Amino acid sequence: MNDVVDLLTAHRSVRRFKPDPIPEEHLQAAIRAGQQAATSSNIQAYAAIRITDPAVRDRLISLTGGQEKVAACPLFLAICGDVRRHRLIAARADVPHASNLEEFLLAVIDATLFAQNMVVAFESMGYGTCYIGGLRNDLPALHEVLRTPEGVWPLFGLCVGTPDQETSVRPRLDPETVLFDDVYPDDAAVLAAVDQYDRTITDWYRSNRMKTPNWSSRIQRQFEELRRTGNSAWYQGAGASFE
Ligand SMILES: Cc1cc2nc3c(=O)[nH]c(=O)nc-3n(C[C@H](O)[C@H](O)[C@H](O)COP(=O)(O)O)c2cc1C
Missing domain, CATH: 3.40.109.10 (NADH Oxidase)
Known part of the structure; x- marks a missing residue:
């Protein structure tokens, strides 16, 4: 372009x-x-x-x-x-x-x-x-x-x-998965788009010799447990307020 x-x-x-x-x-x-x-x-x-x-x-x-x-x-x-x-x-x-x-x-x-x-x-x-x-x-x-x-x-x-x-270049979600007209789509449509992306990124992971099976599993793992849990207190100690 x-x-x-x-x-x-x-x-x-x-x-x-x-x-x-x-x-x-x-x-x-x-x-x-x-x-x-x-x-x-x-x-x-x-x-x-x-x-x-x-x-x-x-x-x-x-x-x-x-x-x-x-x-x-x-x-x-x-x-x-x-x-x-x-x-x-x-x-x-x-x-x-x-x-x-x-x-x-x-x-x-x-x-x-x-x-x-x-x-x-x-x-x-x-x-x-x-x-x-x-x-x-x-x-x-x-x-x-x-x-x-x-x-x-x-x-x-x-x-x-x-x-x-x-x-x-690491492929991203399809643009239609992140750009919506007027209203946010229903959950089934969101998950269908995720499935589609899983297929795309699996190929990319394979060709880059990464063991990650797909994006869903990566996201699941990333948010399974809280991380960096002390940071709220640290930033507040450094003058931030979360009120
Ligand atoms: C705020 C932020 C923090 C990140 N932290 C790390 C990091 O600590 N180590 C790392 O190797 N990559 C880090 N990344 C890079 C991401 O993993 C990377 O952008 C993402 O996987 C997409 O890949 P790409 O940038 O090659 O398209 C970070 C990216 C962002 C935006």
Whole structure:
């Protein structure tokens, strides 16, 4: 259709990188692209912390559940929701600053749009990326490393670098499975679409030598038990409110 859509639909996560460093101007261009994403009422509630210290990178491997790519990638960013500057503005003016779930959601949404624009920018420059949700595995230990102040909430990591692997595009649900006209379909239609996708992704898992039988089984396993259960308390301790 056009180069942008082609780039977006060619996305795949990259988990092995060449050691070549990323020029500073490429990082700056990606940050600018990230910042230009839409942001709720222009609040710009995000920050990226570039982790350069090799010892900290090594520590991040265990903190993210053994993901060696967080140390091996040339650029690793910790993406945070950031309302600290809003709070400092209020404190300086001696006015109240109200927090609730809405504030947390604004920061999560803003930070995610910021990060995804960066991902697209990096991919347009030929780099590969991988988000790292494992950054939330152990927020108290992560805090010892990042020492983020109240109002700054680490959400996920981002590995960036020149790909050192061939990867194929992972098929998604059919568009008609996620786009509906006027009303949401009934459960039978939803499950029929899931069955259809299971057949597609099974082929992809096989050709990528993955043991996962299908998407349904993966989803079942992923949500069988609660994970990262302490995170609600940690974010609240860092100034978030879920009221
Ligand atoms: C918020 C978020 C967190 C993720 N965390 C991880 C992670 O910790 N480790 C990893 O290898 N991939 C991670 N991924 C990558 C996903 O597994 C990947 O995007 C998904 O399987 C689809 O594959 P694709 O990106 O190649 O299309 C994450 C993706 C997102 C959006």
